[in-house]
Amino acid sequence: METLQIGGVSARQLADNFGTPLYVYDEDKIIAQAKDAMENFSSDMFKTEVAYASKAFSSIALFKLLAAQGLGFDAVSGGELYGMSRAGVDMSKVYFHGNNKSNKEIEEALELGVGYFVIDNVMECRRLIEIAMEKHIQTKALLRVNPGISAHTHEYIMTAKPDSKFGIFIDDTEHIGQVIELLAESSHVRLAGFHSHIGSQIMDARSFEKAIDTMTYFLAYVQREYGMEQTELSIGGGFGIKYLEEDQPISLGQMCKTMVKYTERCIQEKDISISKLITEPGRAMVGEAGYTLYTIGDRKRSGTKDYLFVDGGMSDNIRPALYDAGYRAVLAEKYKEPAWHTYCIAGKNCESGDVLIDTIKLPEAKSGDLLAVYSTGAYGYSMASNYNRLGRPAVVFAGHGKARVVIRRESYADQYDLEIE
Numbered sequence: 001m002e003t004l005q006i007g008g009v010s011a012r013q014l015a016d017n018f019g020t021p022l023y024v025y026d027e028d029k030i031i032a033q034a035k036d037a038m039e040n041f042s043s044d045m046f047k048t049e050v051a052y053a054s055k056a057f058s059s060i061a062l063f064k065l066l067a068a069q070g071l072g073f074d075a076v077s078g079g080e081l082y083g084m085s086r087a088g089v090d091m092s093k094v095y096f097h098g099n100n101k102s103n104k105e106i107e108e109a110l111e112l113g114v115g116y117f118v119i120d121n122v123m124e125c126r127r128l129i130e131i132a133m134e135k136h137i138q139t140k141a142l143l144r145v146n147p148g149i150s151a152h153t154h155e156y157i158m159t160a161k162p163d164s165k166f167g168i169f170i171d172d173t174e175h176i177g178q179v180i181e182l183l184a185e186s187s188h189v190r191l192a193g194f195h196s197h198i199g200s201q202i203m204d205a206r207s208f209e210k211a212i213d214t215m216t217y218f219l220a221y222v223q224r225e226y227g228m229e230q231t232e233l234s235i236g237g238g239f240g241i242k243y244l245e246e247d248q249p250i251s252l253g254q255m256c257k258t259m260v261k262y263t264e265r266c267i268q269e270k271d272i273s274i275s276k277l278i279t280e281p282g283r284a285m286v287g288e289a290g291y292t293l294y295t296i297g298d299r300k301r302s303g304t305k306d307y308l309f310v311d312g313g314m315s316d317n318i319r320p321a322l323y324d325a326g327y328r329a330v331l332a333e334k335y336k337e338p339a340w341h342t343y344c345i346a347g348k349n350c351e352s353g354d355v356l357i358d359t360i361k362l363p364e365a366k367s368g369d370l371l372a373v374y375s376t377g378a379y380g381y382s383m384a385s386n387y388n389r390l391g392r393p394a395v396v397f398a399g400h401g402k403a404r405v406v407i408r409r410e411s412y413a414d415q416y417d418l419e420i421e
């Protein structure tokens, strides 16, 4: 009986040692992705930075791992910044994103020495200038511009529609001008450049190229209009990964290389120069490196469905219920056997939408079998909840045949520790 191995450790051994449900990351895969991005996202024409979008999955162990590979980070909250600072990340390589940053978060970020604030709107810009002045701290900013590119992806994760809540729409020259002028007058906050992000789980490089084309036109405009030169440009993240068999994503390294080459071409054509190009992959860095292991419990036929129930569900993976996201999975100890039986994998959360995989072919399954769901490394743990008071599963890093817990399983007591009786 051949068992699925993750990072050189058998899935059965992981389940027996750490319990299920369990998030397992193949540490070697994460390192390989980081290296692939760092090696390919480089240019002779400008500096480059790969900033990991920590919303995909954040943990102190991961921050340490990626910082050691030379990556920067994208944070969107005080909570993410706190984790990075505890991990000893070089905060000058951190980009602080998000709409509606609170004054407290801005203060904390300034005190931590965050490298860049990615400004979402004019009000935020004014607040940042004021707080930086009060605290006598100098900092840099990028302005988030919505290039209006609609990439082919799920509507909830598509961010660059003209009426998106993020950034300032590219045609809104009035508000863009206000930010540029406010920052030109500020002695504490310097506008270093511009940021754009068009969405997530985008498979085709063309959408990114369109965004780069649009953003470099925009840079030519700000150069003409405001004399801004040598600006920095962030193209955001959003590179797609393989969830289902039919998904054929371009590798992270290849995507990075294509983006750099395309930017080089665009700036030459438009006769502008940039000082730095930044990208912020989240999903592509950790998604395929992550697996969720579940133990199969009861099996039940209900109408046309043959249900296999697992010991987790929408509380550890909300993506199927929220985005209709598809996943592939195997029985970890029978993963080489022919899959001829059609099942529906449902969780134990008290909601009929708690279906992880609606239709999947597996070998004959029995109670106690181990189910391994692939590609759960991004937006799994980070979007997990305590719904129905199911504790969040533990997170294990496995690599070179060894496994270690990086986030322990949430106990009943952990969940009630915040309560005042």
Ligand code: LLP
Binding pocket: 053, 055, 056, 074, 097, 157, 159, 197, 199, 200, 201, 236, 237, 238, 239, 280, 281, 282, 283, 284, 319, 323, 378, 379
């Ligand atoms: N940069 C910015 C400004 C972003 O808003 C995002 C994602 C990223 C980078 C990273 O995108 P990635 O490389 O991970 O696609 N919860 C959804 C995804 C939401 C993405 C939000 N922003 C999901 O589970 O599919």
